[in-house]
Amino acid sequence: MIYFDHSATTPVHPEVAQSIHEVLTRHYGNPSSLHRLGVEAEKLVSQARERIADMLGVSRNSIIFTSGGSESNNLAIKGAASRLRKRGKHIIVSSIEHASVHDTVRQLEQHGYRITELPVDQSGRVRPEQVETAIQEDTVLVSIMYVNNELGTIQPIEEIAAILKRYPKVLFHVDAVQAAGKIPVYPEKLGVDMLSLSAHKFQGPKGIGILYKRESVRLDPLISGGGQEFGLRSGTENVPYIVGMAKALRLALESQPAAWQRVSGLKKRLVEQLTGAEGIEINSPADDALSVPHIVNLSCPGLRSEVLVHALEQRGFCISSRSACSSGEDKPSRILLALGLSEAQARSGLRISLAKDHTPEQVDRLAAALKQVVQELRHLMR
Amino acid sequence: MQPDLILLRFGELTLKGKNRTRFEDMVISHIRNLTGDYPQMKIVKTFGRVYIQLNGAPYEQVAAQLKKVFGLRSFSPVLRAELDLADIQQAALRVMQSLGRKPGTFKVTSRRSYKAFPYDSMQLNRHVSAYVLSRTPGLKVDVHEPDVELWVEVRQEGAYVFSEIVYGTGGFPLGSNGKAMLMLSGGIDSPVAGWQAMRRGLRIEAVHFHSYPYTSERAKQKVIDLTRKLSEYAREIRLHVVPFTRIQTGLKEQAPENLLITLMRRAMFRITERLAERNDALAIVTGESLGQVASQTLSSLNTIERAVSIPILRPLITTDKIDIIRMAEEIDTYAISILPYEDCCTIFQPRSPSTNPNLGVVERVERRLAWMEEAIEQAIQDTELLIIRRGEQEEPSNSLF
Numbered sequence: 001m002i003y004f005d006h007s008a009t010t011p012v013h014p015e016v017a018q019s020i021h022e023v024l025t026r027h028y029g030n031p032s033s034l035h036r037l038g039v040e041a042e043k044l045v046s047q048a049r050e051r052i053a054d055m056l057g058v059s060r061n062s063i064i065f066t067s068g069g070s071e072s073n074n075l076a077i078k079g080a081a082s083r084l085r086k087r088g089k090h091i092i093v094s095s096i097e098h099a100s101v102h103d104t105v106r107q108l109e110q111h112g113y114r115i116t117e118l119p120v121d122q123s124g125r126v127r128p129e130q131v132e133t134a135i136q137e138d139t140v141l142v143s144i145m146y147v148n149n150e151l152g153t154i155q156p157i158e159e160i161a162a163i164l165k166r167y168p169k170v171l172f173h174v175d176a177v178q179a180a181g182k183i184p185v186y187p188e189k190l191g192v193d194m195l196s197l198s199a200h201k202f203q204g205p206k207g208i209g210i211l212y213k214r215e216s217v218r219l220d221p222l223i224s225g226g227g228q229e230f231g232l233r234s235g236t237e238n239v240p241y242i243v244g245m246a247k248a249l250r251l252a253l254e255s256q257p258a259a260w261q262r263v264s265g266l267k268k269r270l271v272e273q274l275t276g277a278e279g280i281e282i283n284s285p286a287d288d289a290l291s292v293p294h295i296v297n298l299s300c301p302g303l304r305s306e307v308l309v310h311a312l313e314q315r316g317f318c319i320s321s322r323s324a325c326s327s328g329e330d331k332p333s334r335i336l337l338a339l340g341l342s343e344a345q346a347r348s349g350l351r352i353s354l355a356k357d358h359t360p361e362q363v364d365r366l367a368a369a370l371k372q373v374v375q376e377l378r379h380l381m382r
Numbered sequence: 383m384q385p386d387l388i389l390l391r392f393g394e395l396t397l398k399g400k401n402r403t404r405f406e407d408m409v410i411s412h413i414r415n416l417t418g419d420y421p422q423m424k425i426v427k428t429f430g431r432v433y434i435q436l437n438g439a440p441y442e443q444v445a446a447q448l449k450k451v452f453g454l455r456s457f458s459p460v461l462r463a464e465l466d467l468a469d470i471q472q473a474a475l476r477v478m479q480s481l482g483r484k485p486g487t488f489k490v491t492s493r494r495s496y497k498a499f500p501y502d503s504m505q506l507n508r509h510v511s512a513y514v515l516s517r518t519p520g521l522k523v524d525v526h527e528p529d530v531e532l533w534v535e536v537r538q539e540g541a542y543v544f545s546e547i548v549y550g551t552g553g554f555p556l557g558s559n560g561k562a563m564l565m566l567s568g569g570i571d572s573p574v575a576g577w578q579a580m581r582r583g584l585r586i587e588a589v590h591f592h593s594y595p596y597t598s599e600r601a602k603q604k605v606i607d608l609t610r611k612l613s614e615y616a617r618e619i620r621l622h623v624v625p626f627t628r629i630q631t632g633l634k635e636q637a638p639e640n641l642l643i644t645l646m647r648r649a650m651f652r653i654t655e656r657l658a659e660r661n662d663a664l665a666i667v668t669g670e671s672l673g674q675v676a677s678q679t680l681s682s683l684n685t686i687e688r689a690v691s692i693p694i695l696r697p698l699i700t701t702d703k704i705d706i707i708r709m710a711e712e713i714d715t716y717a718i719s720i721l722p723y724e725d726c727c728t729i730f731q732p733r734s735p736s737t738n739p740n741l742g743v744v745e746r747v748e749r750r751l752a753w754m755e756e757a758i759e760q761a762i763q764d765t766e767l768l769i770i771r772r773g774e775q776e777e778p779s780n781s782l783f
Binding site: 243 | 598599600603779782783
């Protein structure tokens, strides 16, 4: 079985698992306890925070630990909306955000918020000028993801941030869950106010993530209680996973440049073999400058994604039909529709994730298997 | 603008001859100490000047470290140019354009020590000035009180252009003025006092009084963290942690309540004096500031200090709290200091501590505490010595990350 679904989740790095195990079994104190066991646990959390902050080039107090990308997104959006509810009720997002952003703002709509969804071009990109045009008197927040999870498209975050600098009352949140470990993520360089990360996308465990929040930004907490995480996210800290995440991030950042090189080569190879294949259309932008090479999205119009996924599984390959969080739905991919693709294309979307440990031979075999499966199914569907 | 060199200027210009050289060498040693991350940097003494050759090291980061060096009055980022007028003019323009605040007026001062150069100082002034003026709209010349002075120096080995003067922290080179013991409580004031003492050339060793279980591990960790902050200016600082529980509980049980703080402080000073003797320190440094709390009224200071005979240095004695806080923020100790862990000075707060303790009464009370002398000796015996090194995490848990 060859795993090609890293955008859904990544295997935990063995060294990370080791660290987690050690902390889980030996450092079980509650960081809020007064005794030595508590103090040690607290030190581990604070060390993790410091190291992560250094790796991202930000201050310690701007790192908040959460239970993952979805919680980070919820905290950023709902926390900001709540805090700024007197200032305004208009939020701008892109039309290709992850469900934890998309559905969250839809939920806010029920509470009287107005949402503007910015369209994307055929590469899946938002145009920075459109952000500015969409700003209204009472806009409080803009949330745009860095790397799209289905297509791999990179959004022009720095340009958008530069524009938003002229609107100091508008906060800028970036869901960078798919970017970390693939391309450099430096919140201050990008110029954003808040940024979400999730450990299980960079070989850390599931259930732990980060919200970067510029120190001057004020949020209302989602989860209140004991006051942990600067009062923004109460709850006894998940010490083993926090330590594991710090280690995973370090390992991911260390191997990132070499990984990118390697994966670029693999993507080129895969795309070459699939271009022109009958029944297969590649949706991800070809240009390396516009998208990360780690995610390749394609459509097989007329066929159903789920069937294709199972067929490839039979042949020993794990891929995904679209965002894993929406896999179960029978609806066409919201992202692909936003791109302007037809319903047939959007219903037959496949997402292949490439990682540094894949070999060219594995990629060749995947391409061959995919072409074969498509051919067989098309024959059947005739 | 990425400078080629940094020109260094040392403080206390009254030094002459061998003393001056020794002073400079100590400052240079401190600079090397703090710029270990940039091995490509070289420090060069030529023709009575001291320069740093950056050789590609990032100016901003090096400048940040230079601001921590004691004994350095100021420094300037310098551009080097070839011994060619056009090159010098271009360098001059770049220097002017890199200034943070655009000046309204300027003046060029040239010095030509390399007599073979075809233009003399006056001509250089004119040529450079004209070049800069023609390319800088709104700039005017003022030879009397210019906003900015642009220096051009033509020497045998090249031409140097600079203008910006960055003020350093001044003071005396690290450790050049002897050693003192710093009473480090974990509050806002004592770390600032420690830094002030270090800046003036004192090598300090820190002394902290710990009353476990009345004070917590976290309080001790806080003091270790503060010491580590101070060690960023030195290389390592020795921290003496004195177990004070027995003395403190003994006083609580037997001494009049309103004199508790006074007697406690006298005991602390005695212990610190003996630690000073054992470690060849000639003074004690404290963060005391006149009039803030009961133990810091003039009357209290008087009564407390009489317990020892070693000189007590109080850098903050006349400094306002708001300025102390500002300094604490500048040396990055404020955030650590305000962490809410009790130290032994707050743990046994009497309801109304005496602000005007009578020395005679205090001495009489002390004479009745027969166990005190032995307790003090014991506390010194049991003092834990920690060596806090700059940048080093004491955590054995590094492998987990």
